[in-house]
Amino acid sequence: MKVNLGIVGAGIASRELHLPALRRLTELFKITAVNSRTRRKAEEFAKIAGGDVEVFDSYEEMLNSDVVDAVVLAVPIALNPQMIEAARKANKPVICEKPVAATTKEAIRLLHLPGNTPIYIAENYRHIEVYRKAEILIKEGRLGKPLAFSWLKWVDFGQDNKYVQTKWRQTPQHIGGFISDGGVHDVAALRKILGNVEEVSGFSEKNFDYLGAENSAVFNMTLGSNVIGNYSVVYGAPASLNRFEIVCTEGIVQVDKDEATLEIYSSDREKLFLNKTDGFAEEFTDFHRVLEGQINSLGSVEEAVMDLATIEAGLISAKEKRVVRVDSLLNES
Structure with missing residues (x-):
């Protein structure tokens, strides 16, 4: 199963950490969309990523689109909880950069979100x-x-x-x-x-x-x-x-x-x-396994909460x- 990914946040993590890993995993993932704080940065990322990458002006628009199967969050830490929650409401699986939240109290809220679409916290260590x-x-x-x-x-x-x-x-x-x-x-x-x-x-x-x-x-x-x-x-x-x-x-x-x-x-x-x-590359591969039904033991919100x-x-x-x-x-x- 090849997963169409929407990249959210076109900064250092997306450009220098995630993109090289995803280029090694083309049999598992395809980048099909990007959204960032400014359209210019999103367009620059789309050009670097290559292929047919659609630029979205809003995260909500991306979530409600059929262009993506899952989203990758690489945004300021304080924004993680609300953007994870939005993905869950849209029934879109999400892999999110660590730390999971700005504080433990905010992180724990994510343990009680309704729904069951995967939430994977990308802790590469x-x-x-x-x-x-x-x-x-x-x-x-x-x-x-x-x-x-x-x-x-x-x-x-x-x-x-x-x-x-x-x-x-x-x-x-x-x-x-x-x-x-x-x-x-x-x-x-x-x-x-x-x-x-x-x-x-x-x-x-x-x-x-x-x-x-x-x-x-x-x-x-x-x-x-x-x-x-x-x-x-x-x-x-x-x-x-x-x-x-x-x-x-x-x-x-x-x-x-x-x-x-x-x-x-x-x-x-x-x-x-x-x-x-x-x-x-290993964490994205594991995320793909989770999307196919494997237990999320390495990228769970519970593990991320304990780290924080x-x-x-x-x-x-x-x-x-x-x-x-x-x-x-x-x-x-």
Whole structure:
């Protein structure tokens, strides 16, 4: 079954992340329509995409058209819930870029929408091979029981960075700016490998006005699997670093996303070289499987809500100077 897709939002994600992936999946998808904030951007995207791509002046017009079977949302985060809801009302399946919403409270509303057309939250980190292999390694027990983790992430986003230059990111309506925008990626991978986060004790700072919100965070976490750990991130750092380590009873594994390697320290030292993937083609392929009736386990709203709630718990903890249980956000919402 080839699915006709309508692209909503002709910005960086659609042009540089989704389009290359969809060009690898022409047996599964065809881009037939585009809508964006301005007609000029939509027309530019249609030209880049090639083929017979219809430009729509409104999202509602696209949803009510027979030109598309499903829509791809790559819009400002705060707009996600209302646009997902509109797609559900129009009985159009939707794949939407993460985070699912600006806050956990807004995200939870999506769990209770009437109807059953698929809603798929496009979290590509759940599809990246190095993280999937790390999950298998841990769950097979090869290194014994996991005890603790450390994730250090420095991101060299200067004022000229293309994401920083995005207007809606300069005055973010979503919690924590880049801390949630990028942080849900890492939490998705963390949860897939080690399980759900239960409590967060956080610290955060806003060091640079140009990043719009908090740009530095340290989150100390406890997980349901009796694992403890630390996630530390700085946006606007002078250099980049992405170091993720898991300590187990019988060894340590270093997970390197950028190099797609797992370095294992146990009775023997071993380095595994995996395929370098960004996960976008894989997530669209999985979306297609869901459209054909497969259970949505990797792109569900429930998973996206947990990712966002984990980050929000850390940000609340930093503000209120208390330990925050992740499930308290789910109950309050």
